Amino acid sequence: MxxxxxxxxxxxxxxxxxxxxxxxxxxxxxxxxxxxxxxxxxxxxxxxxxxxxxxxxxxxQENIKGSVYRKISERSCSKETHPTVEAVESGYNGIRQKIENSLKKLISNRDETEKKLQGLQRRRRQIHETSMAKRKKAAVIFGDIRRHLEDLEQKIFDEIFRQEKQASLSVYDLIQKMELEKEELTRKICHIQELCHMTNPQEVPQDPTKEEEELVDRYVDDVHEDLNLDTLYQGLSDIVTGSQRRHQPQERADILLDVHTAPDNLRIGPCSRTASITLLPINRPETPGRFRHNQVLSRVGFSSGRHYWDAETDVSGEWRLGVAYNSVDRDGDESWIGSNSKSWCLWGYYNRYYVSHDRIHTYLPYRLSSHLFRVYLDYEAGKISFYELCGSRRHLYTFSSTFTEPLHAAFYVGGTSWIVLRN
Structure with missing residues (x-):
C-alpha cells in the first residue's frame, strides 16, 4: 500500500x-x-x-536540546512523575506502618509469652521446693517413729527376757520340789510294798494310803506367763499419737490482756498488749474476776492444740509470766501466779530467775542476755515450756502436768516493771 x-x-x-x-x-x-x-x-x-x-x-538540536529537555522534564516530572512518586511513597508508608504494627504486636506477644514462661518456671520451682519440704518433714516424722519403735522394741524384748527369767526360776524351784517329792514317793512306795508282804494283819495300818494320797494330789501350776500384747498395742498407739502431736504445726497465739481481770493500779495499754504499774488508781468497777494483786489474764483460753506467745519484760524489778486456769483465786496469798496448783510461771526477781508451781519455786542458775521470752503450751501433751529468745532460742524449763481446764496466759508486774506482748 x-x-x-x-x-x-x-x-x-x-x-x-x-x-x-x-x-x-x-x-x-x-x-x-x-x-x-x-x-x-x-x-x-x-x-x-x-x-x-x-x-x-x-x-x-544541539543548541536547544538542553533547555528543551529541562523544560520538558520539569513539565513532565511536575505533571506525571510527582504524583506517581507520592502514590508509591504513600503506599510504601502504609505497608511499612502495617509491618511495624505487626512487629510491635509480635514483640508484645513474645514478651507476654516470656512472662508466662517465667511464671510457669517459678511455679515449677515452688512445686519442687514444696515437695522437698514435705519430703524432709516426712523423713523427720518417720525418723522419729523409727527411734520410738526401736525403743519400744527394746522395751518389749526386755520384758520378754524378764518374764523368761522369772518363769525359769519358778520352774527350777518346782523341779527341785518335785525331785524331793519323787524321792518321798519312792520311799512311800517301798513302804507300801513291804506292807503288802506282811502276813500278820495286826501289823498293817488301818488307812495306809491317806498320807500318800495327800502327797499324790499335789500338782504344779503352769508358770508360763504370756506377753501382754496390750502393752505393745498401747506403745504403738502412743508412738503414733505422740508423733502426730510433736509434728503438729505450732500456732502463734494472738494474746490480748483482759482488762476485766486487772486491778486498779495495773494499767493496760490501749492495744491490750502492755501492762505496767500506775500510781493513780483507775477506779475500775468491782467484778468477781478482778485480781487484787498486780496480775492479769488473757482474754482467750486454750483447751487444745500447741500454742506459743512472746513477751518482753523489764530488765530489773519483779515480774511473772505463765499460764493459769480462769478458776484461780483472785485474792489472798494463794492467788499469786505460781503459788497455787492452778498456775505455772517463769518468775524474774531482780536478775534472779525461778519457775514456780503450787508454791514450789525452782531456782534457774542462768545468766540471761535477753529479756524477751517465749511461752510454749502443748495442751494434749501437758507441757508448758519457757524459752529465752536471744538470737537463738534457749530452753529454760518445762513443766509436765495433766490439764483439766482451759489455760489463759497470765502475767504479774511488780514495782516499776512492765510487760509487753510481742507479735
Missing part, C-alpha cells in the same frame, strides 16, 4: 520515526532519554520501560 507523505510545501516541519529505516513514518512521540523519535509501531517498546521519558515529537 502506498503512503503519501506530506510535503514541505504544507508549511509543517515533519518529524519522522528514527527506527523506520525503509520509509519515513511520522513520529508519534520523542524520547528525551534516547533522543529519538518513535512512531506508533515502535512506541510500545518505549512505553513498557520506565527508564524512558516520552513527550510530543520534537527535533533534537
Amino acid at each position: 502506498a503512503v503519501t507523505l506530506p510535503s514541505a510545501q504544507d508549511g509543517v516541519d515533519w518529524i519522522f520515526c528514527t527506527y523506520c529505516m525503509y520509509s519515513p513514518v511520522p513520529a508519534a512521540k520523542s524520547c528525551l532519554v534516547c533522543e529519538a523519535s518513535v512512531c506508533d509501531s515502535h512506541l510500545t517498546a518505549h512505553s513498557d520501560s520506565g527508564e524512558h521519558v516520552l513527550v510530543g515529537p520534537i527535533t533534537f
Whole structure:
C-alpha cells in the first residue's frame, strides 16, 4: 500500500520515526532519554520501560536540546512523575506502618509469652521446693517413729527376757520340789510294798494310803506367763499419737490482756498488749474476776492444740509470766501466779530467775542476755515450756502436768516493771 507523505510545501516541519529505516513514518512521540523519535509501531517498546521519558515529537538540536529537555522534564516530572512518586511513597508508608504494627504486636506477644514462661518456671520451682519440704518433714516424722519403735522394741524384748527369767526360776524351784517329792514317793512306795508282804494283819495300818494320797494330789501350776500384747498395742498407739502431736504445726497465739481481770493500779495499754504499774488508781468497777494483786489474764483460753506467745519484760524489778486456769483465786496469798496448783510461771526477781508451781519455786542458775521470752503450751501433751529468745532460742524449763481446764496466759508486774506482748 502506498503512503503519501506530506510535503514541505504544507508549511509543517515533519518529524519522522528514527527506527523506520525503509520509509519515513511520522513520529508519534520523542524520547528525551534516547533522543529519538518513535512512531506508533515502535512506541510500545518505549512505553513498557520506565527508564524512558516520552513527550510530543520534537527535533533534537544541539543548541536547544538542553533547555528543551529541562523544560520538558520539569513539565513532565511536575505533571506525571510527582504524583506517581507520592502514590508509591504513600503506599510504601502504609505497608511499612502495617509491618511495624505487626512487629510491635509480635514483640508484645513474645514478651507476654516470656512472662508466662517465667511464671510457669517459678511455679515449677515452688512445686519442687514444696515437695522437698514435705519430703524432709516426712523423713523427720518417720525418723522419729523409727527411734520410738526401736525403743519400744527394746522395751518389749526386755520384758520378754524378764518374764523368761522369772518363769525359769519358778520352774527350777518346782523341779527341785518335785525331785524331793519323787524321792518321798519312792520311799512311800517301798513302804507300801513291804506292807503288802506282811502276813500278820495286826501289823498293817488301818488307812495306809491317806498320807500318800495327800502327797499324790499335789500338782504344779503352769508358770508360763504370756506377753501382754496390750502393752505393745498401747506403745504403738502412743508412738503414733505422740508423733502426730510433736509434728503438729505450732500456732502463734494472738494474746490480748483482759482488762476485766486487772486491778486498779495495773494499767493496760490501749492495744491490750502492755501492762505496767500506775500510781493513780483507775477506779475500775468491782467484778468477781478482778485480781487484787498486780496480775492479769488473757482474754482467750486454750483447751487444745500447741500454742506459743512472746513477751518482753523489764530488765530489773519483779515480774511473772505463765499460764493459769480462769478458776484461780483472785485474792489472798494463794492467788499469786505460781503459788497455787492452778498456775505455772517463769518468775524474774531482780536478775534472779525461778519457775514456780503450787508454791514450789525452782531456782534457774542462768545468766540471761535477753529479756524477751517465749511461752510454749502443748495442751494434749501437758507441757508448758519457757524459752529465752536471744538470737537463738534457749530452753529454760518445762513443766509436765495433766490439764483439766482451759489455760489463759497470765502475767504479774511488780514495782516499776512492765510487760509487753510481742507479735
